[in-house]
Amino acid sequence: MYLCRQDAIAEASAKGFDLGDQAVFVVRQAGRFYAYRNRCPHLGVRLEWLPDRFLDSGNELIMCATHGALFVIETGACVAGPCRGQSLEPVTVSLADGNLYLQPAAGGG
Ligand code: FES
Secondary structure: OOEEEEHOOOOOEEEEEEEEEEEEEEEEEEEEEEEOOOOOOOOOOOOOOEEOOOOOOOOEEEEOOOOOOOOOOOOOOOEEEOOOOOOOOOOOOOEEEEEEEEEEOOOOO
16 A cells, blocks of 8 residues: 655655554654554554654654653564563555555554
C-alpha cells in the first residue's frame, strides 16, 4: 500500500498514516525508515501529541504523549516509562523509486 514520497518525511522526523482501521507511523533517521503501529503498549492509545509529532524534544527517541514512555527508534523497545521492557509493534515498509509502501502483515489482515 502506497504511503508517501520518501522525501515527504524529513530526516529526524516522523509521519503518521491512518489506513482504514490501522494507524501506523514512519520515522526517518540517518536515511533509514522505521515503521510501527501507532499504538502504545501501555494503554493501547495513539502515541503522537500533535499530528506527525512522535519524537521527543531531541528527536532521538519515540515518545508517547500520554505518559511519556520512550522508545528506541531503530527497535521500538521501550526504555523508559510505564511500559519499559515492552515494545512497539513493527510494521514493514519498503522503498521503490522514491516511494514508501506498507507491506501487508504476514498472514493477512
Ligand atoms: S499510554 Fe503510552 S505511556 Fe501510558
